[in-house]
Amino acid sequence: MDQNILLMTPGPVTIESDVLLAGAHPLRHHRSREFGQLYSDCIERLKRIFRTQQRLYLTTSSGTGVMEAAIANHFSPGDSILIIETGKFGERFTEIARAFKLNVIPLKYPWGHRARAEDIARELDRNPLIRGVTVTFNETSTGVYNDPTPIGKLIKERPDVIFILDGVSGFGALPFDMDGCNVDVAISASHKGFLSPPGIGMIAQSDKAFARMEKTECHGYYFDLKHYVRNQALPLPGYPWTPAISVMFSLHSALEKIEAKGVDSICSHYHRLAEGLRAAVEAMGLRIFTQPDARSDVLTVIEAPPGIPPSKIVKEMYDSYSIMIATGQGEITGSVFRIATIGAIGERDMIGTVGSLELVLRKLGHLKEAGHGVAAMLDVFAHSA
Numbered sequence: 599m600d601q602n603i604l605l606m607t608p609g610p611v612t613i614e615s616d617v618l619l620a621g622a623h624p625l626r627h628h629r630s631r632e633f634g635q636l637y638s639d640c641i642e643r644l645k646r647i648f649r650t651q652q653r654l655y656l657t658t659s660s661g662t663g664v665m666e667a668a669i670a671n672h673f674s675p676g677d678s679i680l681i682i683e684t685g686k687f688g689e690r691f692t693e694i695a696r697a698f699k700l701n702v703i704p705l706k707y708p709w710g711h712r713a714r715a716e717d718i719a720r721e722l723d724r725n726p727l728i729r730g731v732t733v734t735f736n737e738t739s740t741g742v743y744n745d746p747t748p749i750g751k752l753i754k755e756r757p758d759v760i761f762i763l764d765g766v767s768g769f770g771a772l773p774f775d776m777d778g779c780n781v782d783v784a785i786s787a788s789h790k791g792f793l794s795p796p797g798i799g800m801i802a803q804s805d806k807a808f809a810r811m812e813k814t815e816c817h818g819y820y821f822d823l824k825h826y827v828r829n830q831a832l833p834l835p836g837y838p839w840t841p842a843i844s845v846m847f848s849l850h851s852a853l854e855k856i857e858a859k860g861v862d863s864i865c866s867h868y869h870r871l872a873e874g875l876r877a878a879v880e881a882m883g884l885r886i887f888t889q890p891d892a893r894s895d896v897l898t899v900i901e902a903p904p905g906i907p908p909s910k911i912v913k914e915m916y917d918s919y920s921i922m923i924a925t926g927q928g929e930i931t932g933s934v935f936r937i938a939t940i941g942a943i944g945e946r947d948m949i950g951t952v953g954s955l956e957l958v959l960r961k962l963g964h965l966k967e968a969g970h971g972v973a974a975m976l977d978v979f980a981h982s983a
């Protein structure tokens with residue numbers, strides 16, 4: 599197997615080899631003191647990174663599992679929920695909520711546009727029966743960043759409404775303050791901003807959401823957070839089922855590194871990489887799909903040049919340069935490709951990716967000469983060093 603693939607995808611991301619190797623630690627039984635300490639320390643570190651003093655649980659799942667847990671634990675069939683759709687992952691919340699027989703009120707934005715707090719306030723005023731709002735922090739399909747601050751402010755004033763934020767691709771990569779933003783349920787997963795292999799979901803819960811959960815019969819068993827609450831309260835904090843023990847070792851190693859570097863400095867690093875990539879895209883005569891006021895630093899969604907299928911660009915990047923970038927998703931699958939600027943990556947990886955992309959675009963007939971993209975990126979890096 600070729601070990602030398604550079605993952606420039608928005609999850610899983612490139613991770614450091616010592617984080618991977620930490621997962622090769624001899625297994626510890628999940629009822630042992632050693633595992634209990636590892637598990638509790640992961641939770642405490644994540645609470646600091648989420649900036650919450652409330653509750654946080656870990657699940658053995660990907661991000662979709664904690665999306666499901668957020669719905670199953672806080673709503674009953676027939677409850678009304680406002681789902682903000684700024685792309686495919688907003689739509690996924692609609693699908694999950696419908697599977698749990700909720701009354702979904704979707705608020706859809708054209709792809710590439712961000713959500714606006716004033717629209718959400720209007721919907722809440724119009725529908726006093728709404729009991730929750732879901733928002734996608736970083737919409738991975740469209741490259742849109744949705745600011746939770748003004749949304750949290752208006753939901754805080756409504757005691758019967760809880761605010762669910764999908765941070766699967768955003769937490770650890772974009773500045774976030776759960777308690778400061780009045781988020782009630784904040785979800786994420788190990789394999790994006792937390793720089794670890796896939797396998798662990800994260801779900802943090804405010805007092806307001808906890809009170810809601812206590813009054814709600816969970817529709818499901820595995821993700822019933824009441825099991826998690828009980829097990830975490832044991833003298834040796836535990837996990838209700840068999841956890842992803844090896845991934846927990848890797849996650850712990852990654853969290854130690856993230857805290858040592860500081861989340862703010864990691865976010866600034868990603869911002870710089872994203873600024874460099876955005877400059878390169880424009881210098882290559884390409885267009886960024888996402889609206890200028892909505893662009894996230896997690897990834898850049900790029901329109902393929904007319905007549906060149908994005909899947910061809912993605913395939914050439916992989917076959918010729920061992921660089922994995924992503925195709926589009928949903929309704930824009932046939933027109934865009936996506937490059938992430940998160941993970942254990944730096945300027946060298948960005949320069950290699952953009953240089954390779956220029957060679958691919960030259961081969962496919964879009965560019966007459968290569969080098970303008972890299973030059974624009976180097977200019978950004980040189981001026982922000």
Ligand SMILES: Cc1ncc(COP(=O)(O)O)c(C=O)c1O
Pocket residue numbers: 608609660661662663665687734736737738739764765766767787
């Ligand atoms: C914003 C967002 N939410 C949810 C998910 C679903 O996560 P998973 O694929 O880990 O189930 C993803 C995955 O890319 C995502 O980017």
